[in-house]
Amino acid sequence: MLAVWQQVFALDAKFNAHRAPNHPNFRTLYIRRRNQLLREYAKGEESATRKQYLRIRAQLLQQRYGTSYDQTSLHSRSFSARSSSRVSVSESPDCVGGIGWESQDSNKEPLSEGVVPTKEAEASRAIVGGNTIAENYAFVGVHHIFDQHTAAVTMIKFANNDRSRLGCASFDGTLSVCNVTSNPPFVECIFRGHNNSVTGFDWSVANDLMVSCSIDGTICLWNVAAKSRLRSIKDPSGSEVLTCLFHPVNNNMVIAGNSRGTVEVLNISTGIYLRGGSCKLDGRVFTLAFEANGQLLWAGSSKGTITSFIFDLSTGKLSKCRKITLSEGSPITCISWRAWISREARDPTLLVNCAANVVCLFRVLDQEGSLKLKRRFFVRHKNNRCLVRSTFCPIMSFRQGACVVTGSEDSCVYFLDIEREIKPVVNKLQGHACPVLGVSFNYDESLLATSDYQGLVIVWSREKRLC
Known part of the structure; x- marks a missing residue:
């Protein structure tokens, strides 16, 4: 089979x-x-x-x-x-969703230490053409600038498989949706319903719903088409809710992290927090990330730790598994998961921002979410109030070499080639006047959006264009 x-x-x-x-x-x-x-x-x-x-x-x-x-x-x-160590579909029963995990069998040939498809990956490179990695990410033109927010835009995210709609969460207490490909681009709607800073949000799989969280201790569910709020749910302990996301398989479930270090599972349809769906961590929970099947969850805290959980989809129960400390007392501000899908490489990876002036790339070793550090890059990020984020490039899996993009406190946006340990920066965008917090690609990489501490959102393209 x-x-x-x-x-x-x-x-x-x-x-x-x-x-x-x-x-x-x-x-x-x-x-x-x-x-x-x-x-x-x-x-x-x-x-x-x-x-x-x-x-x-x-x-x-x-x-x-x-x-x-x-x-x-x-x-x-x-x-x-x-029998090769570079197959996208693992034969091992210890695989999740068709993504192979690193083998622990000493009799088998070890996997390559590389983090992207090998240089022999000619078929994969042919799929995306012969451009160099620097040419692929030569974003130089400003496509549009949005300034509808009056405070820091801490998170931005394009809708799933959508070139046009961009969501923005701001400390001014609002959540906005922008259409970036219309002529001219415009703000489709601004959701008002939180009484304090919006700290995070997520799109549902079908992009018909959005969920957001706030320092006011509430999680809100929004109908995107109707531009209305469907539900507002208070945190059980009354704590500030700092991060939230939909479960990738069952969008009735939302996972949230609060300022008391609690990761909680909420049935957003009923407004009920699930029994057994709560775990306590050290420090405030700033960021969450699921793998594609929703069986593994990682949480990053203000204490510099990353904790993995097994999620039981049938009951919503969370079971704590592994914990590592990246930098004691330096907050983990962003975690992103990605698995290579080429035939030449297969390792699931995590991209992590830490307020210790680093962006780290980890290899996921097993079904319990164990991590192995593969790359560490210097990025200006030390202020605990600046929730700097990064992202994988959406179609990186088929190229020789691969890029990640990260914000920085020096007002720049950096494109990093994760294969290079020396001089990894392949592009740097300068257009913001304060720390860059959020970054997001649309699905085909035609546009990149970035946001900053003053509330400005810049949409970049490969072609120069006057705003």
């Missing part, structure tokens, strides 16, 4: 070079979605059905693109990859 699954994905990757040859971003997005569908729907299907599907799809692709296809040679390549 696994071999057939690999063949399906490899077949699509083979013909993908012929799809939209002038639009590499589209080709990359297509392969990402194909891989996601295979992970979600391959379970429980008969091998014979999969093989029949493979044959039919091969015929259709060959008729459409006219490229010869040797299924026998592909079959042999697929099986030889099963």
Whole structure:
């Protein structure tokens, strides 16, 4: 079954070079979605059905693109990859959602220490064209500037798989949604309902709902289309709520972290906090991140610790697993999860901002969320009040080399090549006049949004444009 699954994905990757040859971003997005569908729907299907599907799809692709296809040679390549340490789909039963974890078997060949696809990843590089990593991230033009907020915009986030809608959370107590691709760009709506600073928010999977949290101790649910508040729920202890996010699989559940160090699970539909869905940490909880299946959760605290949890989807129960201290007393202000989906690399990774002047890249080692530090980059970030954030570039998985983008207290935005230990900065954007807090790409990397401590939001593009 696994071999057939690999063949399906490899077949699509083979013909993908012929799809939209002038639009590499589209080709990359297509392969990402194909891989996601295979992970979600391959379970429980008969091998014979999969093989029949493979044959039919091969015929259709060959008729459409006219490229010869040797299924026998592909079959042999697929099986030889099963023993390789660089396969996107792990055979191990200790894998979550099709993403392989680093093997602990001493008899097996160890995985490469690299953090991105290997230099031999020619098929993956071909998908996104032959540009260098510096060319891919040469954002130099200001697309638009938004100034609807009167205080720090601490978090910005594009809607899921959406080029246009950008959400912004501000210390002025409001949450806004901007349309960045209309001509001209404009603010679609401003949600008012919190009585104090908005500290975090998240989009639902379908982008029809948003959830936000505030220092006023409430979590609010918003209907994006109706531009209205559906529900407001107080924290059980009356504490400031500092971070929140939807569960990636079940959007009825929202996970929140508060100023008393409690991570809590809330059924947003009923407004009830779930029994067993609460765990206590040291320090205030500033940031949360799920892996794609929602089985692993990480929380970052004001004490400089990262704690992993196992989440039981059926009950909403949280079980504390691993804890590491990155820098004693230096807050963890942002955690992002990403798994490589190329056939040449497979390691799930965490990107972490810490107010000790560092951005760190960790490899996730196992199903309990154990972490191994892979890269550490210097970024100006020492003020505990500045919640500097970073993000993975959305389609990094298919390139030789990969970038992350981070804000900084020196008013600049940095593009970091995570393969380089020396001189990793491949681009630096200068347009803000105070610490840059939030960063977010839209899904096809055509636009990058950044926000700062004074409430300004700048949308950048690769092409120069007068605002």
